[in-house]
Amino acid sequence: MAKVGLMILLATTLCWATLADSVSRKSMNREASEDEGDIDRRLRLLNKPAVKSIRSADGDIIDCVDIHKQPAFDHPALKNHAIQMKPSIELPSETKATKNEHSKPAISQTWQKSGSCPKGTIPIRRIQRQDLLRASSPERFGKMYHPHSQEHVANSTLNENVRNVVINGTEVSLPYRKDRSQAVLYTAGFSYIGASGDINVWNPNLDLPDDFTTAQIWLLGGPGDKYESVEAGWMVNPKLYGDKQTRLFTHWTVDGSVSTGCFDLTCSGFVQTNSEVALGSAVNPISSDGGEQYQMSVGIFMDPNTSNWWLKLTNNLVVGYFPGSLFFYLKRKAIMVNWGGQVYSTMVKKSPHTRTAMGSGRYSETLHSHACYIKQVRIMDYSLSLKYPEMVQVYNDEVYCYNGNNHRDGYVGEPVFYFGGPGQNNFCP
Template identity: 30%
Template sequence: MNERQAIRAFLLMSYLVLVTRGIDAGTTDRWEKTGQILKDQRFRKTIIMEDGDVYDCIDVNHQPAFSHSLLKDHKIQMEPSSFPTGLNIKSSFQHEFVQANLSTIDCPIGMVPIQKNSKLDQITVHNINQVSNNHIQHEEAGIKYLDDLYGVRATINVYEPKVKKDNADLSQTGIQIDNGPEGQIDSIVVCYSVAPHYAGDSFARFHVAWTDGVLNKSCIDHNCPGFVQVSKSVGLGGRVQPVSVYNGPQYVITILIFKDPETKNWWLAYGEQNTLIGYWPSSLFTRIKDKGDFSFWGGHVAGPTASIYSPQIGSGHFASEGYGKAAFMRNIQIVDENNKLVTPNKYKDLVGTSDLLKYSVDGYKINKYGMHMYYGGPGILV
């Protein structure tokens, strides 16, 4: 079990999946890049964001997802057959925080925003040979969980941890759910990430990712086909704003991943109103088609020097500093076989960090609203 957990920890979060498993000699042959796909698609308008991000509004039925060979005859599902029960139960918390915003693009009805010529896409293409030849190091702090899973939910404190700009390391926080034997793990990841080398800036950016463990192929956002977007306004790969300030205002994003009990598609929603972004069709997967059996909630750093010049996780401060100073995750829940949000079983989790000198987890508790923790640390950024 420990060996399996170690392998899964290595697959945590979207950029790690992208760098270590997602792009190799066979990827561009099997899956086209988004930039190539959009040449053949109809779009109504191009939107340039204040931070320079560029999005094309694409017909929802002609988005990149449907260029995947397994989705040629896929009929788009605009909303789930049902949400998990228990979403209306709100927990009380003595401190106040506000939901942060994902990048909002005003696409017309019937369209979805697709990031055009993203910095991530361009820089990754130019640097992938260098990255893939380096030994990938990683560190983490959070909660690992082993059980049958039909969804996961958490409220995530958003910070912009410091990451060196002159290397290929990154820091990210989010949720992972996966299933499969060693070497063939299907995985779904939702996170915010700071990755200057790839994104070209030090902003917190929102990403989704998935891995086909059988083909050993991975994808982030719309950079290759797979994820079906239904939201006309959420820009994947865009900034999360505002972010929390140490000893100041605190901002969060609430993320829900859940399996549609009828179609078996894996849906993604965010915010207190559970606003739908899109879904991963069940046909993309082999191992996670029916359910997940592992999840991770927390922060993670990865890259060629992530253990040597370890970036910050969360606020960059140890968990013991508490609210307003250390990053937190609250209301961590899972969806059970009855499509109900429930508190995870405390006997099936593993709470901790890869290196206590760099990162920590503190304030761990569990109640009827879920699991809660503070986590993060300064790493050894110099």
């Protein structure tokens, strides 16, 4: 009798185990199906129907999309937005007489060798399934922030998130993120409606899979912990782009990248008007240590008649704009401008430090032909003319890992901002 009871017990246990395993597998299959569904929906949202597609030699696919059907218009604030095809003012630019001609321009992109987009379309780098699989979730693809960065903001005091500095007699807040290390030249205290500079192009070493590194210009407005910003420059970001090529990028946010904004056209926001440049596409050629230097001009300027922030590149190439309707503070002006570099990693400000490099990977003291630089540092105010900032300061998060140096040769000419570093080394353990 006891033997029969034991057999019944074992049979019942096996039945329940089989049922539980079946339920578990069905649940896993359903979750996998839901994940696949999320990815498919996101891909359909990101990749608009193409009039023409161009396969680049570097593996990118560039879709030529009707200018009126670009991702920007998925944003609620832009539902009835009428495209501004060009600025209502003449955007300022340096004359050849004032520019340093020792470095060559570098705003060619690999995809351009394989074709061009027709008039009335804009080139958009196609997002692939594997791009979304690298992100923590399909919704977070293209975002600046990492999850722990958001947790830090939520669980800390304002003083931990902000560093106050005084420049031009005005106290301003430098946003703090524990996963970011920066070396920047900054100015504050006036009403800025534009900034520009010439950045030489490098391809720095990347260490950890989630790391990325930038050389850029950005304008900021609003409180330090929830600042608004518009940004542009070059970046190496394998998690976003799937490789270690140096690429042109833009970025915007209205809350310090806690939940809003994105890179390039990976969310709705930036309105592109130019058919020649693909945001997120590789930039070449690259500068060499001790050799030829190649640079790109980057300028971001607000049209005072529309509050749109226009991006302008080398040879006065106007790419498009961040609509003023996205912003509150930046609808009128920026209160701070930064030029320089950033490294994002879970292993900055820690030991062992990431080996991801900034700039060329060389410190700022190595100067021309070795360090990354930004020349022709300029701001624009409501006079609508370019000028060197009245007062600037250098700020370094980790001076032994990455640093900046506003260097002037002799007593003539204006300074050049050099910046960069290797990350982990004998002085940055």
